Amino acid sequence: MSTQPSQHHLDVQGGSIYYELRGSGPILLVVGQPMTSAAFGPLADLLAEDHTVVTYDPHGLGESTVDDPSLAVTPEIEADDLAHIVDAIGGKADVFGTSGAAVAGLALVARHPEKVGTLIAHEPPLPELLPDAPHVRKAVDDVEDAYRAHVTGAAFGKFASLVMHSGPVSEDGVPPVAWPPPGADGQDGEGGVAAAGMPPEPTAKQQADDELFFLRMLKPFIRYQPAVDVLRTARPRVVVAVGGASHQEIPSRSAEALAQQLGTSATVFPGDHAGFLADPAGFAAKIRELLTESR
Numbered sequence: 351m352s353t354q355p356s357q358h359h360l361d362v363q364g365g366s367i368y369y370e371l372r373g374s375g376p377i378l379l380v381v382g383q384p385m386t387s388a389a390f391g392p393l394a395d396l397l398a399e400d401h402t403v404v405t406y407d408p409h410g411l412g413e414s415t416v417d418d419p420s421l422a423v424t425p426e427i428e429a430d431d432l433a434h435i436v437d438a439i440g441g442k443a444d445v446f447g448t449s450g451a452a453v454a455g456l457a458l459v460a461r462h463p464e465k466v467g468t469l470i471a472h473e474p475p476l477p478e479l480l481p482d483a484p485h486v487r488k489a490v491d492d493v494e495d496a497y498r499a500h501v502t503g504a505a506f507g508k509f510a511s512l513v514m515h516s517g518p519v520s521e522d523g524v525p526p527v528a529w530p531p532p533g534a535d536g537q538d539g540e541g542g543v544a545a546a547g548m549p550p551e552p553t554a555k556q557q558a559d560d561e562l563f564f565l566r567m568l569k570p571f572i573r574y575q576p577a578v579d580v581l582r583t584a585r586p587r588v589v590v591a592v593g594g595a596s597h598q599e600i601p602s603r604s605a606e607a608l609a610q611q612l613g614t615s616a617t618v619f620p621g622d623h624a625g626f627l628a629d630p631a632g633f634a635a636k637i638r639e640l641l642t643e644s645r
Contacts (some may be wrong), residue, residue, distance in 0.1 A: 368413035369406035373398025377443040383450030386412035391508045396634035410562045424570040429457035436465045450471040466586040468644040471602035485519040497564040516597040592616040
């Protein structure tokens with residue numbers, strides 16, 4: 351059953367953050383990056399049965415705004431944004447963060463440990479922890495170069511090729527994948543237009559979000575080095591999670607490497623990197639299980 355969220359805007363340093371609230375009970379942030387609030391609606395609805403669930407649009411994306419779009423958006427900035435949201439609601443929060451927001455969650459624990467009970471960091475992409483980090487850096491440079499030369503389509507193609515690649519990245523980079531995938535947005539997978547017609551032109555806001563992600567956000571997050579010593583001794587419990595159906599892509603390899611450095615084992619969640627979309631009920635059950643263990 352869908353729960354109608356309340357909508358909020360919060361002024362923060364450098365912009366304004368949009369967030370939504372559902373339910374009542376202990377505060378639980380359910381966040382992703384670059385995914386915005388809408389992607390987490392089904393999962394948030396389930397968790398709102400016994401939590402005050404917060405979803406949000408990351409710094410400068412979606413309904414969130416930035417005063418100066420030329421500035422970098424870093425994990426530390428997003429961590430401070432999340433801390434401000436917790437303060438605005440009042441109390442202390444548990445956090446489920448996936449993908450880039452798992453990276454922001456690690457920064458939140460390092461910078462504001464008093465505001466966090468448990469952090470569940472689901473597949474944080476942290477290739478600086480991996481032996482093939484130099485090759486990943488070069489591949490990310492190629493993504494940014496593609497955006498500057500050809501704007502969104504080419505950049506998304508290279509980005510998708512990188513994040514979908516299984517196993518270490520070689521000196522030669524990663525093989526390209528078909529992008530957009532067959533059947534997506536009216537494309538037939540071979541560059542032709544299917545009967546559904548041409549894909550819609552992106553809005554000015556979508557173009558601004560793409561530029562922010564590719565030129566201001568991607569590198570600061572993908573090159574973030576977590577404060578492992580701080581996380582290992584932090585008062586908040588840090589749970590590193592990995593998708594059971596993931597296949598040694600950068601996020602899942604990063605999660606395993608982080609768990610090893612923290613002296614723990616990665617907790618297995620249903621599905622792959624985007625498992626929360628395919629199986630929100632399975633994710634809700636696993637999140638509840640882990641939070642119950644923490645109490």
